[in-house]
Amino acid sequence: MGAVSPFRRDLVVVGASAGGVEALRAVVSALPSDFPGALVVTMHLSAGSPSALALILDRAGPLPARSARHGAPIEPGTVYVAPPDRHLLTDDGVLVLSQGPTENGHRPAINATFRSAAVTGGPNVIGVVLSGVLDDGAAGLRAIVDRGGLAVVQDPGDALYSGMPMNALSLVETEHVVRAGEIGALLDKLVRMPVEPVEVPPASDILLLEDRIARDGVRAGAFPPAEQNGSGYTCPDCQGGLTEVDPMGRYRCRIGHAWSAQALLAAHDDEFRFALQKALRALDEKAGLARKLAAQLSARRPGGLAERYAASAKEAAEAADTLRRFLLEASEPAEEQTTAP
Known part of the structure; x- marks a missing residue:
């Protein structure tokens, strides 16, 4: 030979x-x-x-x-x-x-x-x-x-x-x-540089599977159902259960969305911030509406219900201020730009 x-x-x-x-x-x-x-x-x-x-x-x-x-x-x-x-x-x-x-x-x-x-x-x-x-x-x-x-x-x-x-x-x-x-x-x-031939190990089953998913999408039965072999985590893209595909901490859902542990943590952090921003908006709106109702009632019938609306507005405004300070202190400059150059 x-x-x-x-x-x-x-x-x-x-x-x-x-x-x-x-x-x-x-x-x-x-x-x-x-x-x-x-x-x-x-x-x-x-x-x-x-x-x-x-x-x-x-x-x-x-x-x-x-x-x-x-x-x-x-x-x-x-x-x-x-x-x-x-x-x-x-x-x-x-x-x-x-x-x-x-x-x-x-x-x-x-x-x-x-x-x-x-x-x-x-x-x-x-x-x-x-x-x-x-x-x-x-x-x-x-x-x-x-x-x-x-x-x-x-x-x-x-x-x-x-x-x-x-x-x-x-x-x-x-x-x-x-x-x-x-x-x-x-x-x-x-x-x-010329390279002398070396014996190359065959591609692993998980490598071949993940490559095929990138090409064709996930087929039925590609991964065990999350309820059988689930990680307990949720896919940020589709909210489906995630299955751990290897010990390196990489996950896929039924749809095929793939996540590393780092990327999954960052995505859930984004979800957390978004939820807090929604809560802040709700508190600001609650405080504004309560102040308006308190002012309307005070003009016609001071005390009682008007005072309760005023107290509710103060409580919501204080909670909004606390949440706003937390978001400002926790915010950092965006590390990754995804707009096309």
């Missing part, structure tokens, strides 16, 4: 979120015009608006950048960008756009792109995690490494938002932790 020829890692999948436009521009601007690999880029985008990210990256460096099209061949020397409201996946040398369930509240989701590359590309893949909050991309990067690929992570100290790089490094050990401005040169070196 003849020796198997070395191969090259020519598929680069890149994930970014908050602060990611600047990092992506730095990466793309440092790539040479004869870069022999393809870049598949997923950045969290708002579903309701068009994105100029492909145009921004096209102008940033010598490689052409374009919005990904379903079924388009993956060609070297090209940057492909996930469009809003579609997961960007790979399959046998072509791009796949999917409306599979959201992951961590996002579509496109970085984990979906990384998992598909791990399944279809195996050791030919380099995964890159850039600036962003929370942990989308961490589990997908782990899948890439488990299938023989390489991991590159932006130095958390260089990222505008260090959450995604730090969470990726908590799951994946890699020597390739560099500043965004150095990633382009590193990728050019890694893509050109």
